[in-house]
Amino acid sequence: MTMSEIESEPTESRAETAAEEALRPHAEQAFADELAALAAADDRPRPARWRLSPWAVATYLLGGTLPDGTVITPKYVGPRRIVEVAVTTLATDRALLLLGVPGTAKTWVSEHLAAAVSGDSTLLVQGTAGTPEEAIRYGWNYAQLLANGPSRAALVPSPVMRAMAQGMTARVEELTRIPADVQDTLITILSEKTLPIPELGAETQAVRGFNLIATANDRDRGVNELSSALRRRFNTVVLPLPATAEEEVDIVSRRVDQLGRSLDLPAVPDGMAEIHRVVTVFRELRDGVTADGRTKLKSPSGTLSTAEAISVVTGGLALAAHFGDGVLRAGDVAAGILGAVVRDPAADRVIWQEYLETVVRERDGWKDFYRACREVSV
Ligand SMILES: Nc1ncnc2c1ncn2[C@@H]1O[C@H](COP(=O)(O)OP(=O)(O)OP(=O)(O)O)[C@@H](O)[C@H]1O
Ligand SMILES: [Mg+2]
Numbered sequence: 615m616t617m618s619e620i621e622s623e624p625t626e627s628r629a630e631t632a633a634e635e636a637l638r639p640h641a642e643q644a645f646a647d648e649l650a651a652l653a654a655a656d657d658r659p660r661p662a663r664w665r666l667s668p669w670a671v672a673t674y675l676l677g678g679t680l681p682d683g684t685v686i687t688p689k690y691v692g693p694r695r696i697v698e699v700a701v702t703t704l705a706t707d708r709a710l711l712l713l714g715v716p717g718t719a720k721t722w723v724s725e726h727l728a729a730a731v732s733g734d735s736t737l738l739v740q741g742t743a744g745t746p747e748e749a750i751r752y753g754w755n756y757a758q759l760l761a762n763g764p765s766r767a768a769l770v771p772s773p774v775m776r777a778m779a780q781g782m783t784a785r786v787e788e789l790t791r792i793p794a795d796v797q798d799t800l801i802t803i804l805s806e807k808t809l810p811i812p813e814l815g816a817e818t819q820a821v822r823g824f825n826l827i828a829t830a831n832d833r834d835r836g837v838n839e840l841s842s843a844l845r846r847r848f849n850t851v852v853l854p855l856p857a858t859a860e861e862e863v864d865i866v867s868r869r870v871d872q873l874g875r876s877l878d879l880p881a882v883p884d885g886m887a888e889i890h891r892v893v894t895v896f897r898e899l900r901d902g903v904t905a906d907g908r909t910k911l912k913s914p915s916g917t918l919s920t921a922e923a924i925s926v927v928t929g930g931l932a933l934a935a936h937f938g939d940g941v942l943r944a945g946d947v948a949a950g951i952l953g954a955v956v957r958d959p960a961a962d963r964v965i966w967q968e969y970l971e972t973v974v975r976e977r978d979g980w981k982d983f984y985r986a987c988r989e990v991s992v
Contacts, residue, residue, distance in 0.1 A: 663823025717919020
């Protein structure tokens with residue numbers, strides 16, 4: 615399609631085409647059908663401006679079957695209570711802080727909560743060491759500001775300000791990476807539910823329905839610890855690592871299947887054995903002990919999270935599709951595993967070699983995997 619064709623297309627259908635063609639659609643686009651079915655079946659009370667009742671939001675996240683037979687796929691696999699507490703928090707005057715080690719689905723849960731509650735997961739501030747106050751409050755359109763002075767028209771609202779004005783869910787990613795003084799901008803927003811605009815002698819008051827979901831990484835603790843004043847404005851929910859290998863295999867295969875479909879990769883079922891293997895290796899190295907509890911292991915420096923297992927398997931499926939026979943095999947995941955485990959070339963390599971020779975080599979039915987790992991290790 616040429617530029618002029620794109621421009622002559624009506625805006626509405628252009629937005630639809632973009633959503634279909636998007637490399638990674640937003641949760642509310644990818645699961646629009648499920649959200650619509652839930653809204654239709656949902657006769658429980660909804661908090662102000664919520665698209666669904668808390669019960670329906672929890673069902674959207676955890677999965678279930680509606681009375682008319684519509685199947686809602688699970689987005690989050692984990693304790694039901696965690697999701698219930700998270701959803702309930704959003705209906706109170708406290709904000710929600712999702713805390714956990716890397717790769718425990720904090721960002722994922724935050725996106726899906728915002729999609730289910732407000733129908734929009736894009737009111738997002740990405741926290742970094744360089745996040746300025748304007749990213750949380752508002753900025754200015756300088757051309758307008760210089761030409762006409764400060765006015766509402768010259769003001770560029772942040773995603774948080776827009777969420778306040780519209781009674782929606784705002785998201786702040788990696789809250790603890792944001793410098794402490796910038797973090798504290800959130801205190802007034804969360805306690806007074808207002809955002810003062812001194813330049814205009816005005817304010818934006820939060821409308822009912824507004825709330826905020828922040829995520830923070832356990833490993834970043836100490837980088838910019840939350841002030842106690844700010845922490846009190848949040849209800850903290852800790853997302854755990856998957857409790858069992860079966861649960862983790864389930865998470866990985868589901869996500870890989872979804873990702874694979876958007877990348878036109880082969881179906882997962884043929885690769886279950888290999889997924890099991892990746893998860894076993896990751897869990898054993900992470901826990902520092904073999905699955906049978908018999909052999910102690912050293913843990914490498916990288917975080918061998920579920921998210922990493924998902925990338926290794928997706929990468930393996932792509933290899934199998936483009937250079938193999940379409941079936942996921944040991945050789946397709948070996949290089950990915952090595953890359954995830956060996957982050958520090960010196961120390962991690964020794965840990966990996968030891969694991970390879972003492973555990974992988976001796977294990978029944980793992981000869982193909984041992985050989986594949988040896989091939990990529992040299
Ligand atoms: N319990 C789980 N249920 C469903 N998906 C999960 C689970 N744990 C991890 N995942 C998957 O792992 C991937 C990565 O998760 P996500 O990016 O949300 O992690 P995170 O906790 O935000 O990590 P980080 O601290 O690195 O930002 C997502 O694709 C998500 O689907
Ligand atoms: Mg994250």
